[in-house]
Amino acid sequence: MNISMDLMNKTSKHPCYSEKAHEYARMHIPVAPKCNIKCNYCNRKYDCQNESRPGVTSSVMTPEKALKHYIDMKEKVDKLSVVGIAGPGDALANFEEVEKSIELIKAYDEEVTFCLSTNGIALPDYMKQIVELGVNHVTITINAIDPEIAANIYKFVIYRGIRYQGVEAGRIIINNQLEGLKFLAMNNVLVKVNIVYIKGENEDHIEEVVKKTKELGACMTNIMPLIPVKNTPFERKERVTQEEILKMRKKCEKHLQQMYHCKQCRADAVGRLNGKGCCNKKEIS
Structure with missing residues (x-):
């Protein structure tokens, strides 16, 4: 992948893609409430002041509200360089709202x-539009490349209006994720792959995911610990220690660049990735 100078410049100011960009801020706009899969670790609570994790937000915004919020935050947050769409559902399950939000903010x-962040199941339907919109950075969460492992991580997936479960669901989501990753990487989009480290499910498989995603053009992987959430099938899963995460990242670093500074932010986070409370709702750090 030949990276243009413009993309290199944008990446140098993107705190999620460059650890050296810690002086720059980003904001997530929660314009994507609907989701097209059900992960066994996810509980999308809309208003939880005391939780900072993916899928949590205090409200869902319209594209117009997102523009107003961006204008407000641009005045208050120094070096705000990135607008991300990371939920609380999936960006591509809400593509009309996502597209309009991007167009409004870009016009300003x-x-x-x-x-944007996505589970990737709808990438074959929207990957061309993503490129046409001028989105240069996409994160895909790929927890497995083996359908049998994926079948234990996803309760179900919905693709083109049809609900799938089990190994068939695993096969569909993996095929779509990998197809989308390859296409985006070939079209000057930097793709980061998130992998949730889940004890008892994929810990012996993560290195294979890293190898495969590198082969298809991913620029880095972000191996994150499972956050056991109440009222989910994985709520009693053993927590992954910081030591175990670090060891896995070091193991996979020989294949592909690893992200070490992820804060597993809320869907409405604002601020820098360093400093206390940086991932809280509308936090300015």
């Missing part, structure tokens, strides 16, 4: 960098 500020 041509310099801002956009990124």
Whole structure:
């Protein structure tokens, strides 16, 4: 992948893609409430002041509200360089709202960098539009490349209006994720792959995920510990220690660049990735 100078410049100011960009801030706009899969570790609570994790937000915004919020935060947050769409559901399950939000904010500020996070199941349907929108950074959560392992992680997936379960669901989501990753990487989009480290499910498989995603053009992987959440099938899963996460990242670093500074932020987070409370709702650090 040949990275343009413009993309290199944008990446140098993107705190999730460059650890050296810690002086720059990002904001997540929660414009994507719907989701098209059910992960066994996910509970999308909309209003939880005391939780900072993916899927949590205090409210869902319309594209117009997201623009107003961006304008407000741009005045208050120094070096706000990135707008991300990371939920509380999946960006591509809400593509109309996501597209409009990006267009409105881009019309106001041509310099801002956009990124979005997705589970990837709908990538074959939207990957061309992502490129056409000018989104240069995409994060795909890929927890397995073996359908049998994936079948234990996802309760079900919905693709083109049809609900799938078990190994068939695993096969569909993996095929779509990998197809989308390859296409985006070939079209000058930097793709980061998130992998949730789940004890008893994929810990012996993570290195294979890293190898495969590198082969298809991923620029880095972000191996994150499972956060056991109440009222989910994985609520009693053993927590992954910081030592175990570090060991896994070091093991996989020989294949592909690893992210060490992820804070597993809320869907409405604002601020820098360093400093106390940086991932809380509308936190300015």
